[in-house]
Amino acid sequence: MxxxxxxxxxxxxxxxxxxxxxxxxxxxxxxxxxxxxxxxxxxxxxxxxxxxxxxxxxxxxxxxxxxxxxxxxxxxxxxxxxxxxSQRVVEARKFILDLLLSDHTLECFSCARNGSCKLQEYCLEYGVERTSFRIGKRTPFGKGDTSNRFFEFRPDKCIMCRRCAHVCEKLQGRDVLSIAGRGFDTHISTCYDIARTDPTCESCGNCVSACPTGALSSYDQKRNYRSYEVTSTQTTCPHCAVGCQFNLLTKNGKIVGADPVDGPTNKGLLCVKGKYGSYKFVHSGDRLTTPLIKKDGKFEPATWEEALGLIVNKLTQIKKKEGADAIAGFSCSRSTNEDNYMFQKMMRAAIGTNNVDNCARV
Amino acid sequence: MALKEPVLLKRVEKMTDPTSVEEFTKYGGFDALKKAVIMDKEAILDELDTAHLRGRGGAAYPLGRKWRHLYGSQNTPKYIVCNADEGEPGTFKDKMLLEKDPLSVIEGMVIAGYVFGSNDGYIYIRGEYRHIQAVFHQAVRNARAAGYLGKNIMGIEGFDYDLHIISGGGAYVCGENSALLNSVEGKTGRPRVKPPHLADVGLYLKPTLVNNVESFACVSAVINMGGEAFLNLGTKDGGGTKLICLSGHIKNPGVYEVELGMPLDEILYSEEYGGGTSTGRPIKFIHFGGQSGPIGTSEQIKDRLYDYGDFWYNKLAIGSGAIVVMDTSVNAIDYMTSVMEFFVHESCGKCTPCRLGTTRLLELFKKFQRHGGKQGDIEKLEKMLEHITNLSACGLGQSVSVSARSALAGYRDEFEACIN
Missing domain, CATH: 3.10.20.740 (Ubiquitin-like (UB roll))
Incomplete structure (x- = not known):
């Protein structure tokens, strides 16, 4: 420029x-x-x-x-x-909405994006209840791409805004989604029509977040919630140390989904873990709810006092006998930056070693 | 008052080998270039302004103004691009120049290269013109061998300029300048968002000149004869001669060169040109300037001059130079349906009004065609045409309505007859 x-x-x-x-x-x-x-x-x-x-x-x-x-x-x-x-602007927008609705499957009741669909919102705002082009060419109904395990693509709901393809190409840098064909038959396609299970697609779901309609929608949302049922709470994604900002969506006290927020490090993007993985462990039945101490080869539930006491005893013994450098600390990348900082501080100040590492190499 | 001496087609038919530099120079070729390189660059721009040469691709934008815009652009390098993606139905004049006198186009492009200090010119030739591309390749090779392309052109130190030939892939929309540049860059041929103007941010994001084949050929003519003489060939609304393409129900179809301002009746009826209709039936209407141009009824075309000003004043347009003649056996709605089918097929699908609107328009025309129109359908058609013109992103969508509106204005009764 x-x-x-x-x-x-x-x-x-x-x-x-x-x-x-x-x-x-x-x-x-x-x-x-x-x-x-x-x-x-x-x-x-x-x-x-x-x-x-x-x-x-x-x-x-x-x-x-x-x-x-x-x-x-x-x-x-x-x-x-x-x-x-102005009146001309409103009429022009109505015409655009009329055209878009003329090739958009109206199944708002069952659509995952009911209540968070921009097309629905604008049609409501401009009073376009149905298309005036009753008869005419349509994108075939319901022939969706369900190859991805996290989301589906329904071309009959696509309004060809191309946001998904732009996110994929220019922001995520994966180039999986592209625009094929021309005229009425223009459609969103994967490059060379590869399946969305191909390794090129990381299932990051940023295309889903970018989609203004229900053309791309998460199965989680489709099955479990609508936007008007959930409360958003902005927080930091716990999955790694990048610190992506996202909204955890809760319904009836349970986390049901995650939406990216325009944070300083993630600029409105998430990875597959943040979008589809990082909240699911919260309500998992496999989670530990109490410390466990191994006795006779078997883990037995213990109190926090017992567990922390044992750790202090053992570490003190080792330090006395072998020196502080016999101890190494390894923290989980799913901890926040603040927790990781505290951990290395504890290792250096309390234990007295620089043997600290973290698995954040994802 | 036929053309005394052809300007653009003077070598055509005389040359036995259109790619031969020797023959080209024998008939006055490269004279303009030789003249240009000893002229002041500003003086060349002045001549082009005086000549009032309008772009021959269809939009008729004054070429001098376009060149000045690029001349004033500070960024370098600058690129010269020739739009030879002649895809407008009923237009086949560039084909004539590219095939029969390719060196005249090359000469015009080299002059542009000299004026803008450019090192690279690109010519984007329609994919369907495969055999002409071969001719053009040969012409470029010959020009290079003779020292009119390449390093130190005509022995002038530092005058380095060469041409790259790019083949189109068969999309009409690539005739749109920014879509053409995307295609040259290897991207999908869809128009860019403007601003910025191509003279500031064009090919590879550098200042770029895009002109039509015939425009480049005209540049040589302007330099040769001087701006004043070129202007005098035409009228105050546009100087020079124009290549026209007669087709449809006309006795002598083909490419002709006429002075701008020639009576249209002479073009249509004199034996030297059209020779009247081929069917013996009278002319019903003429589609000017390709599919994106207006339709002129027999009333409208009476006593017209083939001139930019006279045409615009009467809601007609010269456009690319296409003159498609239809006789009284043709139904306006049938004709418009086929025009609309063309736009449906060629819409690139980028913006909503053109992507979906052209299909909805075609469906409405087909409804009229089978006499299934309802009360209010004509008004709906008018509204749709207005919206599609106002909202489309590029010239393709914006001009969809031109022919339809003029057909509706001229033959409203035929539309009304289709309403039940």
Whole structure:
């Protein structure tokens, strides 16, 4: 991109509100900065605009070609007068929704994304209850790709926003998902039509998180919960030391799912463990609920006092007899950074050795 | 008032081997290049401005203005790209130049290379023109051997410029400049989001000039005869001569060169050009400039001049130069259905209005075709055309409505007859 080193600003009016932004800012970002919400489907803030869904259209007074432009791609200009909800804009958005619904299987009641589907949300907002194109070509119903064990793909619910393919290619860097065909027959495909069980696909599920509809949906969500039934609690993924931020979703006091949050280290992405694995052990029946001490070759339940006392005794004995370097500490990568820090501190300060390691090499 | 002397086709039919540099120079080839390299670059741009040469690909954007934009771009390197992805139905003029006088296109591209200090030019030739690609390859090899391409062109120290020939893969949308550049880069041929303009961020994210085959050939003509003389060949709304492609129900189909501003009736009816309809029935309408151009009714085309200004004023367009003649046996709805089938087939599928809208339009046209229209369907069609034009991302989707709207304006009665 050609950029000027000195930051120049432009002042424009959006819905009668004045707004000053750096030159090169898109209308969408300018509107967001003053609290005006514009609907988007294909837009991803981390990437250059795709400009394909056209739902973010806004009207520019006196603009070229009828003045309707996609706000995600159009740059703000000095003196520009923008309307984000004029009658023409609303009609244009309704038309887009009408077209999208004309090739979208409406089975909202059984859909995993019922309540968290952007298409559903916008159709409700703009009063598009059903498509006006009653008869016509449709993507075949229900012929989904169920090759992945964590999620399924239903092309008849896909609105071709391409977010999944962009996440896979540009953010996750796996290039599993791609766009094939053209015209009406354009569809999301895996590269060379490999199955989603192929090792190239890590089942990270970021495509599922990115999908605005139910085209890509987790089996967990499909079977166990809908978005309106759960409470989100933001926390740090316990699986490794990267510190990805995510929301644990709880329903009736049980963790049922995880959604990525835009954290400083993960930028809205998760790996397969974070997305599908890291919360499942919480309610596992195999979990230890009390310390165990081995007596006569068998583990017996013990109290914390007994267990910690035993550890202190043994470590003190070894240190006295063989020196501190006879002891090594190995911590679990599933601990948080803070716990790992405390652990090495204990090894160095209390025990007196630098023999510390961690298995965080995943 | 036929053309006294051809400008663009002057060598065609005279040369026994169109790729021979020797024959090309015998008939005035590379004269323009020789003239250009001793001219001031600004002076060349001035000549192009004076000539009022409009881009010949279809959009008719003033070429001088496009060149100035790129000239002012500070970033380097700059790339020169020739759009030879001639896919507009009813258009076959670039084919003529590429096959019969390829060196004239090369000359225009080398002049552009000189003006912009570019080292690399790309020509993107339609995949279906496989045999022409072979001719063009030979022409490039010959030009290179004669020192008109490669290092130190014509012995001028540091004037290094070479051409790369890229074959298209058969997508109409790759005629759209940014989709074409994506295709050259090896990516899928889908249009890019603009801004930025290609003159700032084009091929490999560098400033890029994209012009049509005929436009490059015209550049040589402008340099040869001077901007003023070129302008005088045409009218104040666009100078020079234009290659036209006559097809459909016309007695003498083919490529002709005409001065801009020639009476349309002469093109259609004089024996030297069209010679009237091939069927003996009168002309019903003409589709100008390819599928994305407007349809002119017999009333509309009466007493017209083949000129950018006169055409635009009367809601017509020169476009690529296609003139598809349809006689009175053709039903406007049948014709439009086939036009729409073309767009459905060629939509790249990137943006919603074009991907789904073209199919819905075709379905509506087919409904009219079987006389199954309902009250309100014409109004629905009009609304759909308006939305698809306003919302589509690139020229393909935006121009879907051009022919349909003009057909609706001219033959509304035929549409109404299909309403039950």
């Amino acid at each position: 050609v950029t000027d080193s000195a930051i120049k600003t432009v002042t424009l009016t959006i819905d009668n509100k004045s707004c000053t932004v750096p030159k090169g800012t898109t209308i969408l970002k300018a509107a967001q900065s003053i609290g005006i919400d514009i609907p988007t489907l294909c837009y991803m803030k981390e990437l250059v605009p795709d400009g394909s869904c056209r739902i973010c259209v806004v009207e520019i007074e006196g603009g070229r070609k009828g003045g309707l432009v996609p706000s995600c791609a159009e740059h703000c200009a000095e003196g520009m007068v923008v309307y984000t909800r």
